[in-house]
Amino acid sequence: MIAMLAISEGAKRSALAQIEAMGIDRIIVFSKRPSLTGKSESSNSASMIERYGLTQRDRSHIERMDNVDQVIGLFDVRKKILKGLTRTNLKLIGCDINFLNESPAFLEKGRWFTPADFKNNVPVCVIGKNVRREMFELGDTNVVGEMLRVDDKVYRIIGIINNPYESQYPEIGGQNDMILIPQTTGRAFYKDYAFYREGRSSKIIRVEFDLFLVKVNDTAYIDNTAKRLSGYLEKTHGEIADWGMVVPFELLKQQEQTQNIFTIVMGSIAGISLIVGGIGIMNIMLASVFERRKEIGTRRALGAQKSDILLQFLIETVFLTSLGGVIGIAVGVGIARTITYYSGMPTVYSWWSIGLSLVISSLVGVIFGTYPAYQAAQQNPITVLRSE
Template sequence: RERYGDTFTKRTSGSRIFELVELHQMIIEVQSIDEVENVSKGVEAMLARFHKKKDYRISVPLALLRQAEATKRTFNIVLGSIAAISLLVGGIGIMNIMLASVTERTREIGIRRAIGARKRQIVSQFLIETVVLSTIGGFIGIAIGLAIPWSITFFAGMPTVVTPFSLVLSLGISMGVGMLFGIYPAMRAAALDPIVALRHE
């Protein structure tokens, strides 16, 4: 990374000698766009105090920064919408799979109810199965989510950042969606009449 205007220091016989290089450009990075104007004013005040000659120009592309911030917000909204739709479709898919499982295992449910299993036990069984299914899907999604940024960094040379919190959050959301969409199939399984379920072929 190229740097401008470094000041090198060296010691000679216990004293410091400063070797100054000509400063052509200085780039200041701030943490938030809200700090740009305050930092700009602070830099200008500091230069006016220590560098009396007005032979510099402070450039603040605030309009471009705000446009970039607006583009980033729009991009995040679009990605959030896509993620919400994906979660909804995935949840409906899990619910359909579990409903098909209830239909296929009607006789098994009837036998369990006949030998004394309670409704809450049936509900717990199907909810656990749903959460396990959604957790597996969550781990697959995390693997894909890690592979894509790694590929971008490896092939395009663009730095990407994946935080541990985002991985934990995505897994938690996946499990939550699975549990939410698994309630109806679990309740339907628990509501089956044992006698009717035992007659099911």
């Protein structure tokens, strides 16, 4: 039971931490390539330029909305990042200067961008910790100051960031896989264009922003803000679904509900096993009462009250079940630790769950020990004394 609780609690914590890492006080709006079906495809293939997603206009509008504190924009340059000849899944991202502050990542080495970097379109980059692993040799620990070539441009690495939650943003992936450059640098170097090969035809894709982190002032009204935001986007983007929205806060609530159901199911299983175990204990104690009826008779002859006998057997049962509880806790904690050790899956065993288990195990003793103890007390001393 402890193990079950620990696993479910651990799963819950890690899922919640993931979501919380995205920030519960923000709404994530992202660009999505419209599905290439039916009319849109023919109309798109007519023009060489495919244009979709969030725009600067959207951004300035969202910034003016109620309850919106700030908007952080990210855009994917859509360059293939190669290590030698292999394509990596890293992404070159132009970001706002506040991106680091508003994300769960922290600076591991070096520095973050300065306003001057932005103003002067300086070719510098801050890389996620996975980038270092993929792009550099194993021994290369201090890569700050080194140059990183992406396509035909070279960037000087000024810092390494680490997002300990490994949280993923929709469409553009995890922060640890990003090569971040100042947004202004990105715009100056690449404009908003990206060449894109698809089968035999190549295309130019134009996306102004891939992601907005919309930070709200008051989480209490986040639902409302999200609704208005999606209303606005529906109106301006028309029927083409080239955007998507995630509200971590909503996810959090959903996740909590799912987890609660999970915990309830786990709890019921544990409860049923407690009942089964309790009935087992009861049978053992009844057998024990039968086996020890001579002792009961002797004790009664020596002056034990019925209540003394009752208490004796009840205490024995409670002791037995509490011992079982202690062993169960030890085994449960052991299992939880083993799981964590081998799978890295976090398990959480809280003090309250251990305390609760102890209380429940002695309670099982009281509930299922009462009947056998009552039986013991009701034995007729004459007949049990004669028995062998």
